Structure formats: C-alpha cells, structure tokens
Amino acid sequence: MFPDRVLSGMRPTGKLHLGHYHGVLKNWVQLQRTYPCLFMVADWHALTTSYDDVSVIEKSVWDMLIDWLAAGVDPEQAIIFIQSRVPEHAELHLLLSMVTPLSWLERVPTYKDQIEKLSHKDLGTYGFLGYPLLQAADILLYRGNLVPVGEDQVPHVEITREIGRRFNHLFGKEPDYQARAEAAIRKMPGKTGKRYAELRTRYQETGDAQALATARALLGEVQNLSQADRERLFGYLEGGGKMILPEAQPLLTEASRMPGLDGNKMSKSYGNTISLREDADTVAKKIRQMPTDPARVRRSDPGDPEKCPVWKLHEVYSDEGTRDWVTAGCKSAGIGCLECKQPVIDGVLAEQTPMFERAQPYLEDPALLRRIVDDGCERARALASETLRDVRAAMGLAYK
Incomplete structure (x- = not known):
C-alpha cells in the first residue's frame, strides 16, 4: 500500500482571482497541513487547447506561482514544481499510451463537452484527446492516491484508477510471483503471517470487505518487510499481482462559493473578477x-x-x-x-x-521564487524517478 499523497495542479492562466482562491487555493492550504502534497503548474496541459498562442505561458507561470504563495501555499510544507521541468511526466505518458484503450479516452465526459464549448479552436489533435492520459500520468507518477477535485472532475480520477489497475494487471505478474508472495508471508513475525493468510482466504472466498480492510491495516503495521514484499502482498491479498501504480481516489472539494461582480460564477471569460x-x-x-x-x-x-x-x-x-x-x-x-x-x-x-x-x-527578488521552483522540481524528480524505475522494470525496459 502506498502512503497517502496529494497531487493537484492548475494550468497557467496568469494572475489568479478570488474565485481561484475560494475554489482551489484555500483547500490546498488546508491539505498541505494534513498530507504530503505536490502542487504542479500544468504548463503542458495549457498546450492542449492553447498551442496556437504560447507567447503568454512563461509570464503566466510566474504570475500564478506568486499568487499561490500569496494565498498561503507553503514551500516548506508542499512541493511546488513545473510540469515541463520534470520530463518523467512525458515518459510515463508515453508508456501508459501503449496500453490505454482509445475508447477510454473518447468516453471521458469533458472531451465532447470541451469540443463543443471550444468549437472555435482546432482541437482535432492527439494532445487534446490524450490530455486525460497525461493527467493520469501526472497523478500516477507520484503515486498520488488522493486527488482533490470537484464533482465534475471525478471521471478524470476514475480513468486514472482504471489505467493504474490495467497497468498492474498487465505488468504486476512477475516471475515466480506466488512463490515470492508466500516467501514474504513467512518473513512476517510471529502469528502475523498466519493471520494475513486467514484474512486473505476469507476475503477471496466470501468477499468479506472487513477482512480485506483488516489485512491491509496489518500489512501497514509490519516493520520488517521490504517495500517490494509489501507491494507484492497487497496485490496477493486481492488475487492480483504486485501493485506498481496506486489506484487514485477523488478527494471531493466543495464548489467555490465565490460569485463574480455580476452574480454569476467568477471567471475571466465573463469579465467579472477581482484579482487576488x-x-x-x-x-x-x-x-x-x-x-x-x-x-x-x-x-x-x-x-x-x-x-x-x-x-x-x-x-x-x-x-x-x-x-x-x-x-x-x-x-x-x-x-x-x-x-x-x-x-x-x-x-x-x-x-x-x-x-x-x-x-x-x-x-522584490524574483530569484527567491526561482529557487523555490528549482528545489521543488528537484524533489519532484526524485519521487518521479522511483516510479519510472519500477515502471521500466515491469515493462522489460530496465536492461543496460
């Protein structure tokens, strides 16, 4: 089982308004006090719909980051980074694209909705069709199992979970998997291994959800297992293989209560905003x-x-x-x-x-912001490289 970790991001749109603060940033400030958090500037995502005008991206990135910090996002508590500065996002996106059915992307509700809303743009590109997969890669790259979203974004988390589950099914079956799992059980102290085996049998034979939850908690408490053995046993518990990627869960957030100056939702497109x-x-x-x-x-x-x-x-x-x-x-x-x-x-x-x-x-000193981002990108890459190491190995790409 992977530790709780939050991944969230925003496309760079320039200076933010109070709708962003009440809808997203206040929640981030609270989450960073409770969970390990990564907050990402999704600049590659900006290209999926605005590839025809990239002149404003750089300034928008820095303006938005200052607003994050102004709102109370704390680089001492959370990792703040820029998506394109962590190339592992692109590699995982590519690798996941090899196994993700095309029909899964076409059925994402926001795909057709955005095609209609943005009919003035040419969105007949792979980048636009594939943006839910890039979003899934963003989450899975950090093994982020908690994704703060509004109800309208839940389908994106669901497809991320399906992609992670499919990857584990295809590539989690290592050679001698069962023998390795049983050897890991024998490493568990005292009667813990026997208790795990009993709970596994009860869950697989009767679907006892409480047995599954108890077994998961038991694995989380065992101290002498390696991370690889722990992942094997989590997968073995449910009859699958080794868990390489987590199954993300939506962390539902309240809809923004911040109205615009005309009473409608605050939005730059409506011209009814107050900037932070x-x-x-x-x-x-x-x-x-x-x-x-x-x-x-x-x-x-x-x-x-x-x-x-x-x-x-x-x-x-x-x-x-x-x-x-x-x-x-x-x-x-x-x-x-x-x-x-x-x-x-x-x-x-x-x-x-x-x-x-x-x-x-x-x-007063833009170099301070650059240093925060440099540090955040370095920390993000360290986590990302661990995931890519396991993904490459599972897909037979770890040879030298």
Missing part, C-alpha cells in the same frame, strides 16, 4: 459599480437582497449580524446600495492584505 492582488482603489471601484436589485431605482425604493448580486458577496464576507443589517435595511430602504456594499469592500480588502504581504518578497 488587486489594488484597494480598484477593488472598491469595482464593487461600488456592481449592479443591485433592479427594483431599487431610487434610494427610497425598498429592495430584496436575494435579487441582488451584492448579497452573494455578503454570504462570503459578512457575518450574521451584518447580513441581518443588510436584509432589514434593504427591505425597508433604510440603507442605500453604497452603504450595503461597504462591508463587502472591507471584507475583500481584509482578505487580500496578507496576500500582498506574502507576495512582496518575491516581487
């Missing part, structure tokens, strides 16, 4: 210019917060007392729209203040 590090005057101006309840034509007209885009921002930034004040004041026309917007302005600026402070060192 937008200056205070611009933030205040944008919020003051937000549309409100159409019924409030005059200051004396009562309104309904539920029909006002500003209310959605109050749900993010205001406490219960402030929301009660807004509700009562709006419905009675006791407060004007500009008064209503001020607590939101104050809340956004308070959220952004530490972001400016965390970003400043990297703006």
